Every structure is written in C-alpha cells, then in structure tokens.
Amino acid sequence: MGMGWKVLSDVKPYLAMVLLQVGFAGMYIVAVASLKRGMSHFVLVVYRNLVATAVMAPFALYFERGLRPKMTITIFLKIMGLAFLEPVLDQNLYYMGAKLTSAGFAAALINILPAVTFVLALILRMEKVRLRSLHSQAKIAGTVLTVAGAVLMILYHGPAVQFPWTNGQHHAGSAAAGADAAAWLKGTIMVIAACVAWSCFFVLQSSTLRDYPSELSLTVLICGVGSVMSTGVALVAERANTQAWVIGFDARLFTAVYAGIVCSGVAYYVQGIVSKQRGPVFVTAFNPLCMIITAVMGSIILKEEITLGSVIGAVIIVVGLYFLIWGKSKDKVNQVSDDFIAGSSKGAGELPLTSVTNGNGKQHELGDGKFNGSYVLNVETPATNGNY
Numbered sequence: 001m002g003m004g005w006k007v008l009s010d011v012k013p014y015l016a017m018v019l020l021q022v023g024f025a026g027m028y029i030v031a032v033a034s035l036k037r038g039m040s041h042f043v044l045v046v047y048r049n050l051v052a053t054a055v056m057a058p059f060a061l062y063f064e065r066g067l068r069p070k071m072t073i074t075i076f077l078k079i080m081g082l083a084f085l086e087p088v089l090d091q092n093l094y095y096m097g098a099k100l101t102s103a104g105f106a107a108a109l110i111n112i113l114p115a116v117t118f119v120l121a122l123i124l125r126m127e128k129v130r131l132r133s134l135h136s137q138a139k140i141a142g143t144v145l146t147v148a149g150a151v152l153m154i155l156y157h158g159p160a161v162q163f164p165w166t167n168g169q170h171h172a173g174s175a176a177a178g179a180d181a182a183a184w185l186k187g188t189i190m191v192i193a194a195c196v197a198w199s200c201f202f203v204l205q206s207s208t209l210r211d212y213p214s215e216l217s218l219t220v221l222i223c224g225v226g227s228v229m230s231t232g233v234a235l236v237a238e239r240a241n242t243q244a245w246v247i248g249f250d251a252r253l254f255t256a257v258y259a260g261i262v263c264s265g266v267a268y269y270v271q272g273i274v275s276k277q278r279g280p281v282f283v284t285a286f287n288p289l290c291m292i293i294t295a296v297m298g299s300i301i302l303k304e305e306i307t308l309g310s311v312i313g314a315v316i317i318v319v320g321l322y323f324l325i326w327g328k329s330k331d332k333v334n335q336v337s338d339d340f341i342a343g344s345s346k347g348a349g350e351l352p353l354t355s356v357t358n359g360n361g362k363q364h365e366l367g368d369g370k371f372n373g374s375y376v377l378n379v380e381t382p383a384t385n386g387n388y
Contacts, residue, residue, distance in 0.1 A: 013274045017286040020270050023262045025107070025293035027255075029301055031095060032103040034255040036302075040244040041095035042234035044256060047247070049087045049227040051260025053220055060216035068214045078208040079221050080229075085201040087226025088233060093194035100187025102304045104295035108314040109153060109191045111287060114324050115146035117199040124203065138327030145320025149313045154188050158308030223264060288318045 035041055069075075098106035118139060121127035129136045205218075212218055238244040247253045291314060298304040 016270050016274055018289065020267060021286050021290040022293055023266070024290045025297055027259050027263045028098065028103045028107050028290075028294045029297050030251065030255045030258060032098050032106075032298075033302060034251050035095060035099040037251070039247075039252045039255070040234070040238055040241070041092055041099065042230070042237045043244050043247075044095060044252075044259070045087055045091045046227060046230045046234050047256035048091070048259040048264065049223045049230060051257055052223040052264035053227055055261050055265045056216060056220045056223065060214075060220045064214045064217050068217050069212055072211075075208065075212050078204060078211075079218070079225055082201055082204055082208060082222050083226035083229055085197050085204065086222065088229045089197040090194050090201060092230075092233070093190045093197065097187040097190030097194060100183045100190070102298060103302060104291075104298040104304055104306060105153070105310055106187075106191050107291045107294035108310060108317065109150055109188065110195060111291060111314070111317045111321055112146050112150045112192070113195050113198060114321055115143040116195045117202055118143050118324060118328075120196075120199045120203060126203070135327040138323045142320045142322070142324030142327060145323060146317050147320075149316030149318075149320060150192070151313075152316060153310055153313030154185075156309035156313075158312075161306045161308055161311055219264075288314075288321065291318075 031044065034044070094106065094110070118127060122129065129140065131137070208218065209215070234244075247256070295304075295306055295310075295314075299306055
C-alpha cells in the first residue's frame with residue numbers, strides 16, 4: 001500500500017499538468033470555433049472574466065480571510081494596470097489573432113512568451129547576463145532560436161502536412177490558405193502583441209505580489225476590474241450590435257464558462273500546487289504539449305491545415321524554449337530584504353523562491369524558520385502558461 005501511494009504521489013504532478021494542457025488546448029479550440037461562427041471576442045472576454053470572478057471569489061473570501069493586506073492607492077493602481085494588460089489587451093488581442101490565423105498557429109506562436117519576457121527583463125535591468133557563463137549563453141541562444149522559429153513561421157508556409165485523419169478533407173480556417181495574406185499577417189502581429197502584453201503583466205504581477213501577497217484575492221481583483229474595463233471596451237466596440245451580448249445555452253455560453261473556470265480558475269490553483277511541489281520550471285516544460293494537442297485537435301475538429309513551415313518553426317521554438325528554461329533554472333539572485341522574504345509567495349506569474357542558503361552554506365526551504373545570517377535566495381523561471 002505504501003509503495004502504491006508513493007507511485008501515485010509521484011505521478012500526480014505529471015497527470016495534473018498533462019490534463020491542464022489538454023484543458024488549455026480545448027479552450028483554444030472552442031474559443032476559435034465560437035469566434036469564427038460570429039461570437040464577439042470583446043463579449044467573450046467580458047463573460048469569461050465575470051465567470052472567473054464569480055468562481056474564484058468564494059475561495060478567496062474563505063481561504064484568505066484575515067490574511068489580505070491593506071489596500072493602498074499604489075496597489076490599486078497596479079491592479080488596474082494588471083487588469084488592463086491581461087483581460088483587456090492580452091485576451092482581446094490573442095482571440096483576434098487566433099481568429100484571423102488558426103488555433104494551432106496561435107498556440108505555437110505563443111511559445112515565444114518566455115523569450116519576450118527575458119528581453120523585457122533585460123531592458124528593465126531585472127535580468128543580468130554574463131557572456132562567459134554557460135547558462136547565460138543558453139538564455140541568449142534560446143531567445144535567438146525562439147525568435148528565429150517565430151520569424152520562420154511568419155515568412156514560410158510550405159506544403160500542407162498530411163496526417164492519417166486529414167486525408168481527403170477540405171481544410172477551412174488555414175493560416176496559410178484559408179485566410180488572405182493581409183489578414184493572416186495582421187493576426188500574427190496581434191498574437192505577438194498579446195505576448196508582449198502578457199510579459200508586461202508578468203513583470204508587474206511579480207512586483208504587485210510583493211506588496212499584496214494574497215494570490216487568490218489578487219486574481220479575483222484582476223478578473224473583477226478586468227471585467228469592468230472589458231465591459232466598457234465591448235460597449236463601445238459593439239454599440240451597433242446589441243445582439244452580440246445575447247447568448248443562450250449554446251457554444252458561446254460553453255466557451256465563456258469553460259474559459260473562465262478551467263483557464264482562469266482551475267489553472268491558477270493547479271499551477272500553484274504543482275509549482276510548490278516540483279518548481280515552476282517543471283510547469284513551464286509542459287507548454288509545448290498544449291501546442292501539439294491544439295494542432296491535432298484543430299486539424300480534426302476545425303479542419304485547420306498544418307503547413308511544413310509551422311511544424312519546423314514550432315520545433316525550433318520548442319528547442320529555444322528549453323535552452324532558455326535550462327539557462328534560467330540555475331539563476332541565483334542576491335536579496336537582503338526580510339520584508340521581501342516574508343511577503344513573497346509562489347503564485348502564478350511570480351518569481352517563486354525555492355530555497356534559502358544561510359551563511360554556513362546549509363540550504364533550507366523557504367519558511368521553515370531555520371535560516372539566519374547571510375543568505376542567497378534561489379529562484380527559478382516562473383511558469384508561463386498563458387491565461388488565455
């Protein structure tokens with residue numbers, strides 16, 4: 001019995017991450033299917049975040065009662081910035097880009113997110129690079145490969161790749177053939193812009209969690225404020241189409257509920273638990289699985305065409321992603337703020353602290369109360385599973 005429980009405990013993180021990637025892939029498929037059948041992406045963003053707020057609020061109220069720090073003007077302004085970057089900019093741009101290209105293409109291109117975040121951290125001087133360091137060289141090489149793969153996907157399509165389940169099928173919604181070149185290029189730019197917005201969100205979220213270390217409450221506030229902002233945007237964008245707000249018991253309602261619960265609710269919880277057990281690098285390593293599942297499901301359900309250029313570009317992006325993750329996994333950051341230690345937490349999107357090395361060289365897990373003197377905080381690359 002003891003051996004069985006040990007095996008189950010070892011398998012659970014893997015199973016959880018695989019199921020989560022299936023969940024994200026399913027959201028990409030149902031969202032693109034609904035959008036291409038006429039659903040407004042502005043309205044989808046509003047309903048999705050309303051559902052996420054309603055689902056997450058009870059958990060935040062129960063589990064973080066009495067633990068939430070005092071709200072200040074600075075924290076509230078940061079929350080407004082987070083809501084604008086993620087629910088308003090990121091989700092709208094991603095849905096628009098996926099609609100103009102394809103679910104599989106957008107899911108593959110979104111893997112440039114770690115590279116975009118790395119470049120942004122360099123610009124903001126949050127990331128240091130030593131050219132003689134092997135890990136720094138890996139980070140640079142990974143960034144270059146990721147960008148090269150994205151450029152290849154944009155500039156080269158090539159012939160369609162045939163799979164056993166696609167022979168003889170008519171492909172609709174193909175990034176290369178189903179949409180005209182101008183619309184496809186526009187969609188690609190939107191997906192890349194969504195990556196930039198999500199990277200900015202990622203950096204700002206790390207800063208906000210230091211002052212407001214209540215992940216569930218922060219999630220509810222971001223989704224709630226984002227719902228209000230998205231509603232304003234949708235009212236302006238769809239002012240001449242009041243029918244866009246009407247949804248019944250159909251695919252549009254399913255898309256909003258599914259995206260809100262699975263990708264904005266369950267995802268935060270699962271990623272947080274697995275990140276505590278195995279570290280955020282483990283979580284990030286499963287990102288390409290979502291791309292593969294989305295491409296296969298898109299070719300079967302949406303009859304999307306997969307081109308040779310997309311396959312080669314996706315492979316290059318994945319190789320670059322693992323170079324970047326490996327380089328980041330060995331980073332060590334010197335930190336001397338006790339307040340930062342007390343306030344840090346391993347929420348989704350934050351730079352989680354994995355361990356502390358005291359002055360005697362002995363390593364302890366953060367929060368075990370056994371470290372003193374001088375210390376070094378060991379950090380790893382945070383998970384980048386988009387909240388799309």
